[in-house]
Amino acid sequence: MLRDITIGKYYNGSSLIHSLDCRTKLAGALLYIVSLFFVKDPILFIPCLVYLLILYRLASIPWHYILKGLRSIVVLLVFTFVFQSLITSGRELFSIGFLSVSYEGLMKAIRLVSRISLMILMASLLAYTTTPTQMAAGLEKSLGFLEKLKVPVHEMAMMVSIAFRFIPVFIEEVNIIMDAQASRGVDFYSGNVFRRMGKMMPLVVPLFVSAIRRSAELAMAMEARGYTDAGNRTRYRELIYTKKDRTAYLISILMFLLILISGLLL
Amino acid sequence: MLIDIQHLNYTYPSSGGVSVHALNDITVSFEAGSFTAIAGYSGSGKSTFVRHLNGLLRADSGDIRFQGESIYGKKYPISRLRQKVGLVFQYPEHQLFCRTVLEDAAFGPLNMGHDRETAEQMARRALERVGIGEELFSSSPYELSGGQMRRVAIAGVLAMGPEVLVLDEPSAGLDPYAKRQLFSLLKEMQGEGVTIILVSHSMEEIAEYADRVLVFYGGRICMDGSPEEVFSNKEELDRIGLEMPQIMECMWRIREAGIPVEGLSCSEAAAEELILKAMKGGSDA
Known part of the structure; x- marks a missing residue:
């Protein structure tokens, strides 16, 4: 249902992982995800999973949040698994009618499903422990070198962080407008798909109008406070690497090499 | 009783951690044709409460009877309730x-199942009531001024012909003239038998127009009575962070200054009389 949208799933906490510089977390997540592509033998996914679970523990995120991340892609996982095991030819394990499952297919399916799940879990961990604002700041700084190529990194990062900032505002607004239109007799929850899409008009138009109004107001407020895109801006919260970050980098790189080498050997 | 509410409880579904017990054992009833104001600081449960009145939110426990029938009954037609209890939200022009x-004002009646012609007829009548003339019917609502947009939005609810009109801070951001117009419309509707429930932060508005005040505090109704009764209880008002209407405050101060004003009143005329009487009495002595 529309009301259940929860984007920006930051899990408020003050764990070790939360306190790391977001660039460290970004790099760590990226290295992990890349390394997963070198894993051939499904057995190797077990240490990968253990590593991930340790990270979740360190971030003090409740266990059911792990499943929450996977729930949204359960259909995708099931489809991948079924199709991969069916369409790959090889040594037949068993067959149902004209469908046969091969040993190679099963292995491939397990590999793909584990890879996708672990990737999603790592990305969710990043989202759970990093606020969108931090993420935007981290990306801005990491991609800062692109400024030399005349890519407006700062402006893009600014837009991204403003966009994130307004998600809760718009969710709130959607709820109010839905209530208001429901009070005028719209029933958002009945009828077939097409009828329900038609009922979105009373919701979408006011939302767009309000988005435009809000952005004009925000632009004015920013200018009133002297915002320009010229010059080097300093930050209120500087991104500084600490000893924790260096350790985290070391662990991430070690883990990356470990998975890479064992993946290539096995 | 038109609306009879018994032991209403509502807790917002929690999203990670704290759940908010927004309504706590609310028992109250509303008479047909009454004008009730609801006051209370932000977050005291006022808006949550009014969302129950037309079934937008469903209470965890307790019951609401509208015209003697429980709205939580299995067969109760919620769409009919929404037609009979019109809810005007804060900043309704945003909707x-x-x-x-004209189309916008006819939207409600159309949803109620009227044909286009009847719906437009109802919309016309409602628009004229709020003072939007024929010449504006075919213009875009976004071309209007803020006050006009507000009136069109209110007409959108009035067009459904509600028996109860619930308004959540309808005067926020309106100029004084538009405010007076709005309230004279509400008074007029009350005269025709429509029950008005008004959420407001303005004690002056409440004192001037309402017959009864409910004060919400932490999800409960902590005061219930006529504006005079409620607003003269200064201790309780201080405790929950509300203020007296200016007129009463003025009388209160005069009394504090040693001039014995008898009673406290919310209406300007009565206050003037009482103050003058007290002053004269003082000079006689």
Whole structure:
């Protein structure tokens, strides 16, 4: 249902992982995800999973949040698994009618499903422990070198962080407008798909109008406070690497090499 | 009783951690044709409460009877309730979406199942009531001024012909003239038998127009009575962070200054009389 949208799933906490510089977390997540592509033998996914679970523990995120991340892609996982095991030819394990499952297919399916799940879990961990604002700041700084190529990194990062900032505002607004239109007799929850899409008009138009109004107001407020895109801006919260970050980098790189080498050997 | 509410409880579904017990054992009833104001600081449960009145939110426990029938009954037609209990939200002009003013005002009646002609007829009548003239019917609602947009939005609810009109801070951001117009409309509707429930932060508005005040505090109704009764209880008002209407405050100060004003009143005329009487009495002595 529309009301259940929860984007920006930051899990408020003050764990070790939360306190790391977001660039460290970004790099760590990226290295992990890349390394997963070198894993051939499904057995190797077990240490990968253990590593991930340790990270979740360190971030003090409740266990059911792990499943929450996977729930949204359960259909995708099931489809991948079924199709991969069916369409790959090889040594037949068993067959149902004209469908046969091969040993190679099963292995491939397990590999793909584990890879996708672990990737999603790592990305969710990043989202759970990093606020969108931090993420935007981290990306801005990491991609800062692109400024030399005349890519407006700062402006893009600014837009991204403003966009994130307004998600809760718009969710709130959607709820109010839905209530208001429901009070005028719209029933958002009945009828077939097409009828329900038609009922979105009373919701979408006011939302767009309000988005435009809000952005004009925000632009004015920013200018009133002297915002320009010229010059080097300093930050209120500087991104500084600490000893924790260096350790985290070391662990991430070690883990990356470990998975890479064992993946290539096995 | 038109609306009879018994032991209403509502807790917002929690999203990670704290759940908010927004309504706590609310028992109250509303008479047909009454004008009730609801006051209370932000977050005291006022808006949550009014969302129950037309079934937008469903209470965890307790019951609401509208015209003697429980709205939580299995067969109770919730769409009919929404037609009979019109709810005007804060900044209702933000909900306008049609190409023309008339279409927007006719949206409610159309949803109620009236044919286009009847719906437009109802919309016309409602628009005229709020003072939007024929010449504006075919213009886009976004071309209007803020006050006009507000009136069109209110007409959108009035067009459904509600028996109860619930308004959540309808005067926020309106100029004084538009405010007076709005309230004279509400008074007029009350005269025709429509029950008005008004959420407001303005004690002056409440004192001037309402017959009864409910004060919400932490999800409960902590005061219930006529404006005079409620507003003269200064201790309780201080405790929950509300203020007296200016007129009463003025009388209160005069009394503090040693001039014995008898009683406290919310209406300007009565206050003037009482103060003058007290002053004269003082000079006689």
